[in-house]
Amino acid sequence: MLADYSPVRIQARNSVVDAHRVDLVLIGARGKVGSAFRRQLGNRQPALLSEANLDLRLLAGFDRRGFAFDTHGIVPESIDEHMPERGADDVERLMSHVGRHGGVRTLVVDCTASDEIADFYPRLLMGGMGIVAANKRANARSLSSYRDLQHAARERGVPYRYETTVGSAIPLLGPLRDLRLRGERVISVQGVLSGSLSYILHRMHEGCLFSAAVAEARALGYTEPDPMEDLRAIDLSRKLLVLAREAGFAMELEDLVIEPFADLDIASDDLIPALQVADAGWKARIASALEQGERWVVLAEASREGGRINLRRVPAHSSFAQLEPGQNLISIRTELQDRMPLCVSGPGAGVEITAAGVLSDVVAAAAHWTRQD
Ligand SMILES: NC(=O)c1ccc[n+]([C@@H]2O[C@H](COP(=O)([O-])OP(=O)(O)OC[C@H]3O[C@@H](n4cnc5c(N)ncnc54)[C@H](OP(=O)(O)O)[C@@H]3O)[C@@H](O)[C@H]2O)c1
Structure with a gap:
């Protein structure tokens, strides 16, 4: 069923507030880093909601073989080997859904090492989506294409983070x-x-x-x-x-x-x-x-x-x-x-520590939007 999900309301000290909702689209969902990321996200979702007002929902997850998409949000650990087979137009269907819901912040989390996925970045950023990447391909192309991505993210005011692409989860690119x-x-x-x-x-x-x-x-x-x-x-x-x-x-x-x-x-x-x-x-x-x-x-x-x-x-x-x-x-x-x-x-290097770095980037990207709201 493709219905919109309603905002989560949180009981703050003296009032009830809406949580900041950010939808996540995870690519490479069953790879090593992608799987560890889903586990860590599932564990942290309740604390992020109660401690940081962040409602991070996994809207979709896919790889080359399988595809899962639910507008209510997917339980991250539920994606497994039995994920439905990916159809030819699944990704386009997902993108047009995201495009129609411009008010909802969407963050694409790229846990692949794929050039094909890196090719999507300009379209994602120009479409108002944020990107968190463990995939270093996009930033390692020509200098002009690197600069274009930085420029697109700045122009659209969307987060583009890739801290784990150098030194895994060591804070390095941020301090630089x-x-x-x-x-x-x-x-x-x-x-x-x-x-x-x-x-x-x-x-x-x-x-x-x-x-x-x-x-x-x-x-x-x-x-x-x-x-x-x-x-x-x-x-x-x-x-x-x-x-x-x-x-x-x-x-x-x-x-x-x-x-x-x-x-x-x-x-x-x-x-x-x-x-x-x-x-x-x-x-x-x-x-x-x-x-x-x-x-x-x-x-x-x-x-x-x-x-x-x-x-x-x-x-x-x-x-x-x-x-x-x-x-x-x-x-x-x-x-x-x-x-x-x-x-x-x-x-x-290391799967768990890299996934932890990806989660840090996701939280920082969501916080970037929170500051804009
Ligand atoms: N492992 C580390 O310590 C570490 C550290 C820092 C950064 N990284 C980076 O993290 C990324 C993932 O590494 P990994 O070790 O998790 O690799 P992995 O286990 O091989 O996982 C790669 C995932 O990407 C998916 N994928 C590949 N091409 C795709 C496409 N065109 N469309 C959709 N999905 C696609 C694969 O799906 P299929 O199975 O269907 O092919 C698989 O789920 C890499 O960019 C790597 O450089 C890893």
């Missing part, structure tokens, strides 16, 4: 934006930015073979759906590009010099056996570094002059070498924080 707004010029950013590569290298320094470390990282949900995206540093280059642009550097992908960890053209299913050919070489490289009191790290850095990603040996006692498996560390040098750079660190 704050630095820019207060006029503090960023000189450079440098860091271990890939939770998956940092995990793989950590395990290799502990004696794990390269191929086994990649298999472990994939099983733990640290890698991209296709781990070659991590090993070729494709995912990391997207992160560095987003980070550099948020730092205020006008950068294109071609401005990055990238040294991949491994560069094979291989289907994801055959990956681990194919990587075994590199096991012996990596074992020797790791042993040689350890003998000389060093460790391998993948460093990503950018400044106004350009950016680079490379595998580097650093002293074992340096901060970049001391990171826990999956940990990220980013150092930001600014005009005012040059001799003593600002450093942020924390888990750079």
Whole structure:
């Protein structure tokens, strides 16, 4: 049944108030991050209503295979493997429903790694919908398309948040934006930015073979759906590009010099056996570094002059070498924080922590609208 749902009324101290309703459309609803997000949303909905006056309802959830849509709101945990099959015009039907209900705030939560979904962003923002993305594709395209999205969100006054696209849930892009707004010029950013590569290298320094470390990282949900995206540093280059642009550097992908960890053209299913050919070489490289009191790290850095990603040996006692498996560390040098750079660190990958970061973005986006009302 397609009926409108009525506002939730909350008993405040001396009065009854309407909660601020925001409808959520979750894309990638049964993926790793999408599923964790639904669990966390379901757990937090009552508290967000009573403590923050926010009525966050899951209006729809879909992936490539299934589609669920209910104008009354869906219980987030109820989406499972038995979700109804997605029909050819389901997404259009959903979009035209949202378009007809202009007064209701709608936030699209993109938990895919899909270019096809990123293609929708201009239309969503121009249509007055907000976006929260764990998907970094849209911001890692050309500089002009990155700027167009920022401009569309500003022009329409809608939230566009993507904090988890770099450093998972570490507060990084928000603070960078704050630095820019207060006029503090960023000189450079440098860091271990890939939770998956940092995990793989950590395990290799502990004696794990390269191929086994990649298999472990994939099983733990640290890698991209296709781990070659991590090993070729494709995912990391997207992160560095987003980070550099948020730092205020006008950068294109071609401005990055990238040294991949491994560069094979291989289907994801055959990956681990194919990587075994590199096991012996990596074992020797790791042993040689350890003998000389060093460790391998993948460093990503950018400044106004350009950016680079490379595998580097650093002293074992340096901060970049001391990171826990999956940990990220980013150092930001600014005009005012040059001799003593600002450093942020924390888990750079992981399904639950990323979903928590997505939920933070959703709450911040809803609060953005609350302030406008
Ligand atoms: N895992 C992490 O630690 C981490 C950290 C930071 C950011 N992220 C980002 O989070 C995103 C999701 O990662 P994940 O690990 O959850 O991946 P995943 O488990 O592979 O999930 C991807 C989801 O996206 C859906 N999808 C793909 N293309 C689609 C399309 N065209 N239309 C609708 N749905 C589509 C898939 O649906 P089907 O199953 O039907 O194909 C699946 O539900 C990625 O962008 C990743 O970079 C992940």
